[in-house]
Amino acid sequence: MVPDLAGVREYVGKLAVASNARRIVVLGLVLARELRLLEASLKPLEITTKPDMPRGTFFSTVKAADIGVSPAELAVAETGTVIIAASDESERLVTALPKIHVVVVPRSRLVSSLADAEPRISRFLAGASRGVVVSLISGPSKTADIGGMLVVGVHGPGELHVCLLDQELREES
Amino acid sequence: MDQYATEAHERLLQRIRIGLDDKRLRAALYLGTENNREVSEKAYSETEDSEGLLREARRIKREAIARLDENLDSFIRVANSAGVKVHLAHDAPGAVGLILELARKASVKLIVKTKSMTGEEIDLCHQLERGGFDVVETDLGERLVQLAHQRPSHLIAPAIHMSVEEIARLLSKHGERIPPEPRRLTMAARDSLREAFLQADMGITGANFALADSGAIVLVTNEGNGRLVTALPRLNIAIVGMEKVVANVADALTVLQALTMSALGQKITTYVTLIKGRSVLANAEQEPEQHIIILDNGRSAMRADPLFREALYCLRCGACNDTCPTFRLFSGHLFGHIYTGAVGIPWTEYTASPDLAGDFAPLCISCGLCKRACPEDIDLPLLIAKVKERYIERHGQHSINRILSSYETFVKLASATSPLSNLLLSRRVFRRGLERILGIDARRPFPKFTRRTFKKWFESHESNGVREVAYFVDTYADLCEPEIGRAVVGILEANDCRVSMPNQAGSGMPAFLYGDVKRTTGSAEFNVRHLAEAIRAGCEVVSSEPTATYCLKELYPRLLGSADADLVAAHSYDVFEFLLQLQRDAGLKHLPQVSVGQVAYYSPCHTRTVYGASPAFEVMKQTGAEVCPVRYTTCCGMAGTFGFKKGLEGYDVSMAVGETLFERIRVTNADVVLTESSVCKMHIEHGASVAVRHPVTVLWDAYQGQKPLARIVAQEGRQGLQSHAEAWRYVEGTRERTSSSVRA
Numbered sequence: 074m075v076p077d078l079a080g081v082r083e084y085v086g087k088l089a090v091a092s093n094a095r096r097i098v099v100l101g102l103v104l105a106r107e108l109r110l111l112e113a114s115l116k117p118l119e120i121t122t123k124p125d126m127p128r129g130t131f132f133s134t135v136k137a138a139d140i141g142v143s144p145a146e147l148a149v150a151e152t153g154t155v156i157i158a159a160s161d162e163s164e165r166l167v168t169a170l171p172k173i174h175v176v177v178v179p180r181s182r183l184v185s186s187l188a189d190a191e192p193r194i195s196r197f198l199a200g201a202s203r204g205v206v207v208s209l210i211s212g213p214s215k216t217a218d219i220g221g222m223l224v225v226g227v228h229g230p231g232e233l234h235v236c237l238l239d240q241e242l243r244e245e246s
Numbered sequence: 247m248d249q250y251a252t253e254a255h256e257r258l259l260q261r262i263r264i265g266l267d268d269k270r271l272r273a274a275l276y277l278g279t280e281n282n283r284e285v286s287e288k289a290y291s292e293t294e295d296s297e298g299l300l301r302e303a304r305r306i307k308r309e310a311i312a313r314l315d316e317n318l319d320s321f322i323r324v325a326n327s328a329g330v331k332v333h334l335a336h337d338a339p340g341a342v343g344l345i346l347e348l349a350r351k352a353s354v355k356l357i358v359k360t361k362s363m364t365g366e367e368i369d370l371c372h373q374l375e376r377g378g379f380d381v382v383e384t385d386l387g388e389r390l391v392q393l394a395h396q397r398p399s400h401l402i403a404p405a406i407h408m409s410v411e412e413i414a415r416l417l418s419k420h421g422e423r424i425p426p427e428p429r430r431l432t433m434a435a436r437d438s439l440r441e442a443f444l445q446a447d448m449g450i451t452g453a454n455f456a457l458a459d460s461g462a463i464v465l466v467t468n469e470g471n472g473r474l475v476t477a478l479p480r481l482n483i484a485i486v487g488m489e490k491v492v493a494n495v496a497d498a499l500t501v502l503q504a505l506t507m508s509a510l511g512q513k514i515t516t517y518v519t520l521i522k523g524r525s526v527l528a529n530a531e532q533e534p535e536q537h538i539i540i541l542d543n544g545r546s547a548m549r550a551d552p553l554f555r556e557a558l559y560c561l562r563c564g565a566c567n568d569t570c571p572t573f574r575l576f577s578g579h580l581f582g583h584i585y586t587g588a589v590g591i592p593w594t595e596y597t598a599s600p601d602l603a604g605d606f607a608p609l610c611i612s613c614g615l616c617k618r619a620c621p622e623d624i625d626l627p628l629l630i631a632k633v634k635e636r637y638i639e640r641h642g643q644h645s646i647n648r649i650l651s652s653y654e655t656f657v658k659l660a661s662a663t664s665p666l667s668n669l670l671l672s673r674r675v676f677r678r679g680l681e682r683i684l685g686i687d688a689r690r691p692f693p694k695f696t697r698r699t700f701k702k703w704f705e706s707h708e709s710n711g712v713r714e715v716a717y718f719v720d721t722y723a724d725l726c727e728p729e730i731g732r733a734v735v736g737i738l739e740a741n742d743c744r745v746s747m748p749n750q751a752g753s754g755m756p757a758f759l760y761g762d763v764k765r766t767t768g769s770a771e772f773n774v775r776h777l778a779e780a781i782r783a784g785c786e787v788v789s790s791e792p793t794a795t796y797c798l799k800e801l802y803p804r805l806l807g808s809a810d811a812d813l814v815a816a817h818s819y820d821v822f823e824f825l826l827q828l829q830r831d832a833g834l835k836h837l838p839q840v841s842v843g844q845v846a847y848y849s850p851c852h853t854r855t856v857y858g859a860s861p862a863f864e865v866m867k868q869t870g871a872e873v874c875p876v877r878y879t880t881c882c883g884m885a886g887t888f889g890f891k892k893g894l895e896g897y898d899v900s901m902a903v904g905e906t907l908f909e910r911i912r913v914t915n916a917d918v919v920l921t922e923s924s925v926c927k928m929h930i931e932h933g934a935s936v937a938v939r940h941p942v943t944v945l946w947d948a949y950q951g952q953k954p955l956a957r958i959v960a961q962e963g964r965q966g967l968q969s970h971a972e973a974w975r976y977v978e979g980t981r982e983r984t985s986s987s988v989r990a
Binding site for chain 1: 277278281327328329384385386387390403404405406409410413428429431432433435436439440443444457459460462468469470471473474476477478494495496499503513514515516517518519520521522523524525526527528529530531534
């Protein structure tokens with residue numbers, strides 16, 4: 074729970090220090106602008122976002138990133154789920170390739186159950202004439218295939234952090 | 247039995263021998279399956295209105311299969327319009343041919359794959375490798391199985407049979423030595439698989455759902471490999487079983503919760519990914535391409551069969567694998583073809599071959615627990631009995647099975663000729679002869695038969711009371727332990743019931759186990775006819791044998807499909823359920839205090855199948871008796887007459903299944919175990935060397951003011967019982983467990 078974007082910055086900053094992160098890739102200009110303020114204080118931390126560079130280059134920075142930060146469309150209280158919709162795989166990979174994934178979602182987008190989230194999910198699917206992927210994410214990537222012991226971070230992020238934001242997160246168009 | 251069946255039987259025995267010798271496998275399987283059941287049962291008990299969730303999940307799948315044609319049409323239309331190419335494959339070679347052609351046309355070199363039962367069904371990985379492609383399984387368990395050149399042994403935990411040491415050796419083969427530590431091993435696998443994801447030019451997935459209204463597919467995983475397989479490679483193929491289409495997101499989300507709760511006790515898996523069409527690729531130079539292959543491969547035939555249609559409701563949660571007593575010994579390698587465990591039998595019948603299904607179907611001992619565990623309430627025991635019946639029609643019946651199918655006739659004879667029969671049956675020489683000639687294991691004690699049957703006693707008994715109750719006694723309480731029947735009658739009369747005995751036969755269950763469905767149906771018709779008559783005359787039906795209750799309430803209506811059978815099912819009660827019902831209706835005059843010290847209680851599989859929580863245990867608790875429940879998430883192992891069969895065919899397997907239960911009972915130090923089932927009684931008395939009584943006889947003693955059990959349980963027993971409760975709450979503590987993904 075964070076009051077504002079500065080709170081998100083502080084949280085991600087601490088996380089970067091604790092995990093010794095060098096590269097953070099961010100989705101959304103508002104978030105990126107805020108987090109970029111970390112670069113000065115936490116050298117040599119690099120913060121990148123999609124509009125900064127050509128597609129191919131962005132993909133390389135996603136692959137190399139230690140932390141991925143993304144907004145979410147919805148959060149579901151009952152199951153601890155965040156819901157992210159993307160029509161661009163480079164965006165989905167921000168939430169899938171790095172070892173740490175930070176999700177920022179305004180508190181106004183918190184619903185109580187999956188059933189409450191369903192109409193929005195259906196709209197994302199119906200609204201896309203070509204491709205769209207709606208991801209329901211409810212924790213770190215995990216497996217128990219070896220000896221029945223739980224291990225996190227098998228293919229995707231081993232840590233999932235959700236910042237519930239006390240303000241709206243509007244992108245300027 | 248013809249040549250084919252004789253050889254198949256030999257092969258089966260051979261594999262049972264190997265399975266029984268593999269103690270390490272048994273330990274690994276036991277931990278995995280018991281834990282899956284524990285966490286799943288816990289999750290359901292903690293969920294508000296879990297019954298409502300299951301009801302919805304059942305309605306949705308039934309409706310989806312009923313409307314399959316229109317749902318499929320809609321799915322194909324919408325997916326096509328989103329740029330996806332949808333293909334229909336009639337059978338496995340058709341699907342494989344399509345995929346090979348697509349891969350060749352795109353000059354594919356490296357393929358990454360998520361685990362998919364539908365993919366296993368068409369042997370996709372091997373076929374692609376044979377076609378010259380490099381294929382990497384990306385689900386961790388599946389990758390391990392691939393590296394070991396094995397096949398998955400469980401529907402959701404493919405490497406459940408492998409030990410950590412084995413896995414360390416496997417992953418260390420081509421590089422540095424990795425210590426046998428799950429975390430280190432998993433991270434090593436992450437690094438090597440990450441390379442594969444980034445290099446692959448084709449990704450193959452299954453799908454847990456396909457959505458008719460939006461043309462999307464849904465992938466359910468915990469590891470997150472499905473996300474990378476669908477996001478990175480240029481060319482994507484999803485292979486989707488025809489039965490996976492549901493109407494919309496709402497339906498999919500509901501069924502999904504039943505799936506994850508039954509599989510792993512999770513409210514939801516880490517990742518649920520809904521994919522419509524293909525999004526813009528991260529690598530700007532590439533143009534994405536997606537194909538969806540809808541596979542029939544026997545599903546239409548399954549759907550056309552009024553009985554087997556329900557197998558299509560399967561969600562692949564694996565609960566029927568986990569709860570199965572014999573699956574726990576042998577794993578899906580022995581108990582399964584591609585689809586494993588109970589549901590693997592009907593699925594093999596239709597997607598592979600009826601003979602393959604019939605070959606391993608004898609491993610099902612009809613305990614019925616899979617039906618209870620199944621979130622979709624698929625009547626697996628019935629489907630399996632039909633598979634056995636068809637096999638027998640093709641290949642003939644095994645002689646020992648024919649004999650045991652006639653068990654009810656046999657015990658009548660033993661009763662009529664007692665005590666001579668008892669004398670003979672206790673003689674080693676005679677038993678060795680029986681073993682050699684009939685195939686009945688000489689080590690298995692027979693119950694004592696009596697000429698003074700319950701029915702004879704009841705003929706001269708006059709019953710008085712206000713409520714009319716018809717008692718269904720079944721064979722054991724009639725011919726071996728009439729005290730049970732007398733206790734039932736006594737307790738009912740003490741509560742103002744007038745007890746009658748309508749004309750009745752045995753339940754017919756022994757024949758069902760061996761696929762003689764016709765004989766069981768005959769018993770069902772006879773019993774239903776007479777009991778329905780009694781019910782119409784104002785009676786409620788009460789039975790004291792859990793197997794009989796299971797037949798009256800669940801099996802007969804399915805076998806007969808008649809209004810009378812439904813009537814009987816609606817008016818039949820286990821005797822303890824009936825007492826609880828009387829209590830609710832304020833018709834229970836009194837329950838005596840039972841002070842028996844501490845005793846153990848084991849709930850028989852058929853009680854659990856019908857009721858879940860045991861009514862007998864509930865009543866005993868109310869009497870003040872300190873009864874310690876012995877928890878066991880599978881069956882004791884004798885399941886009817888199975889444990890009578892010679893050696894590997896029955897006795898040895900039943901003893902191996904019961905091993906852990908016997909141990910749990912032994913550490914209680916209880917001298918008396920209570921259980922309602924005559925079969926469990928015989929098996930536990932033999933296996934755990936402890937006296938077993940039907941709780942109704944203990945209750946009747948209390949009604950009569952006797953306390954015969956009090957002296958039996960010594961002070962040491964009490965202490966033992968406490969440590970037992972601690973020791974066995976979970977076998978090895980409550981390690982957090984999850985499996986990596988739910989198979990598509």
